[in-house]
Amino acid sequence: MTALQVNNLRKSFGGLDVIQDVSFTVEPGERRLLLGPNGAGKTTLFNLIAGDLRASGGRILLQGRDVSALSTSQRAACGLGRTFQILTLFGRETVLGNVVMALLGSSPKRWKPFGAVVHDTALRRRALSVLARVKLEGLADRPIQETSYGEKRRLEIAMALAQDPQVLLLDEPLAGLSKEERGTVSALLEDLPRSLTIVMIEHDMDVALAFAERIALLNHGRLLVDGTRDEVIADPRTREAYLAQ
Numbered sequence: 001m002t003a004l005q006v007n008n009l010r011k012s013f014g015g016l017d018v019i020q021d022v023s024f025t026v027e028p029g030e031r032r033l034l035l036g037p038n039g040a041g042k043t044t045l046f047n048l049i050a051g052d053l054r055a056s057g058g059r060i061l062l063q064g065r066d067v068s069a070l071s072t073s074q075r076a077a078c079g080l081g082r083t084f085q086i087l088t089l090f091g092r093e094t095v096l097g098n099v100v101m102a103l104l105g106s107s108p109k110r111w112k113p114f115g116a117v118v119h120d121t122a123l124r125r126r127a128l129s130v131l132a133r134v135k136l137e138g139l140a141d142r143p144i145q146e147t148s149y150g151e152k153r154r155l156e157i158a159m160a161l162a163q164d165p166q167v168l169l170l171d172e173p174l175a176g177l178s179k180e181e182r183g184t185v186s187a188l189l190e191d192l193p194r195s196l197t198i199v200m201i202e203h204d205m206d207v208a209l210a211f212a213e214r215i216a217l218l219n220h221g222r223l224l225v226d227g228t229r230d231e232v233i234a235d236p237r238t239r240e241a242y243l244a245q
C-alpha cells in the first residue's frame, strides 16, 4: 500500500489554474522532495494534501484511504502531520506548552484551563519525550519569546511529530536558518525513523538533495518530472524550469 497517493489533483483560484492534473505516489518510508521554482504550486499542493484547501478536482489517498472529503483534523487523525513555511506557534506559551497543545490535538482536554493541562504529569512526560527528538528538552519551560528562530523551527517539527504521524509534510524546514542551525535540523531529519514517510519542500539544495530519494518537480502547477534523485537532476527539463525563472 502506498503511503500517499495524489490522483489528477486540480486547484483553481478564480480563473487561475494553480494545480493542474497532478498525480504521484509516495511509498512507505520514502524521503520525497517536492521541487519547483517560486510560484510553481508546492505550498498549494501541501495545503490540498493536508486539507487546508479544498481541491477543485482529483483525489488524495492516505495509506490507501480516500481522504479527499475529510477535514484537516480528520486527515491528521488518519496519520498526516505537517509543518508550515511561516511559523505557527502559540506565542504566549512555553516550549513545552506548545507541544502539549499539539499532543492534545482535538481532544476535549484542549479546552480545559491551560495551567491544569500543562501540569498533567503524563502529558508533560510525553511532551518532554517529543522535545527530546528535536533536542529541545532542556528548554521545555522557556517562553517562546525567549527562543531563537532555529529553536522555533525545531519546535514546529516537534509539534508535527507529537501526534505520531505516518506521513509528514515539511514546508521549508530550513528557511531562514543559519548554517549551524541548518546542520542541526538536517541531522535531526536524518534521524527520523523509517516508519515515517516524509515529503519535503526545501530550497536549500545541498540539504534537500542529500535527503531526497525521489523528487517530484512542479512547474506552473504541473508535474514536470517525477523520478529518482539522479533521474530528476539529469533530466534537461529540470534545468530548463530553473533557468527560465
Ligand SMILES: Nc1ncnc2c1ncn2[C@@H]1O[C@H](COP(=O)(O)OP(=O)(O)OP(=O)(O)O)[C@@H](O)[C@H]1O
Pocket: 013, 016, 018, 036, 037, 038, 039, 040, 041, 042, 043, 044, 045
Ligand atoms: N489563495 C490564493 N489565491 C490566489 N492565488 C493563490 C493563492 N495561493 C496561491 N496562489 C497562487 O498560486 C501560485 C502557486 O503558489 P504557491 O505558494 O503554491 O507556490 P510555491 O511553489 O509554494 O512558491 P514558493 O516556492 O515561492 O513558496 C502562485 O501564483 C500564487 O500566487
